[in-house]
Amino acid sequence: MKSLDKKTAIITGASSGIGRETAGLFAREGANVIVSARCKAELDALVAEIGQSGGHAVALAGDVRSEDCAEALVDCATTEFGGLDIAFNNAGTLGAMGVVSEITLDGWNETLETNLTSAFFAAKYQVPAMVARGGGSLIFTSTFVGYTAGMPGMTAYAARKSALIGLAQALAVEFGAHKIRANAVLPGGIDTPMGAIVANTPETRAFVEGLHALKRTASAQEIAQSVLHLASDASSFVTGTAMLVDGGVSISRT
Secondary structure, eight states, X not given: OOTTTTOEEEEESTTSHHXXXXXXXXXXXXXXXXXXXXXXXXXXXXXXXXXXXXXXXXXXXXXXXXXXXHHHHHHHHHHHHSSOOEEEEOOOOOOSOBOGGGOOHHHXXXXXXXXXXXXXXXXXXXXXXXXXXTOEEEEEEOOSBTTTBOOTTBHHHHHHHHHHHHHHHHXXXXXXXXXXXXXXXXXXXXXXXXXXXXXXXXXHHHHHHHHSTTSXXXXXXXXXXXXXXXXXXXXXXXXXXXXXESTTXXXXXO
C-alpha cells in the first residue's frame, strides 16, 4: 500500500525545487495534490506530468502572501477531493540580503510576509479543515540558518525562517488533541535555483559543500523524502520537531 494512499495534500512553492519534487513524490505515493506557486505555466506542466504518471493533481496559482490564496487552497482541497490531510507550507524567499544597517523596511517586511505571515495564513485555514477531517500533518520549510548557525547577510531570512519553528511547536501543542501534527523541516545547502543564488560561483559552491559533514549539498529529492516521512503515518508520534536534514552542516567543524 502506498504511504499516502487517498490522502489530500496542499504544497506551496511547487513550481520548482523542493516543492516540485515533493509534489511528484506525494502523487506517486497515492496522494491527491493541490500545487500552488505564482507561475501558472510551471504549475500546469507539473500537473500534466503527474497526470501522465497516473496521479491526481490540481494547480491553483497564487501568492502565499495573500490570505485569500490560503483560503482558496483549502477550499480547493475540500471541493476537489473532499478534505485536507497534509499541508507542506514550503514557499519562501531569501528576501532582503546584506548587512542589517542596509536592509530597508520594505525588504524586511517582504521577507516577513513571504516566509512567516504566509505560514500564519496557511495554518489559519488548514487547521480547521484538518480538524474536520479528524487529523492531519502540517509541515513548514525552515532552515538551519538562524537555528544552529548564523550566516552573514541573512538577518531577515534567519529571523523569519527560525520563527517557523516556534509556530510549528505552538500548533503542535494547541492541536495535538485533535490528532494534528505540526513539524518544521530544516534543510542544509540544496542544489536548487534558490540555493544557486547563495552558491553562485564554483568557488562559493565548493565552500558551501565543504561546510557540510557529507561534503556536498542535497538534491531536492532528498529533502522531499524527509517531507514524505513527516507527512506519512511513519512519523505518527512526531510533532513539534525541528527536523534537521542538513548533511551535518550543523555539527561539522572541518
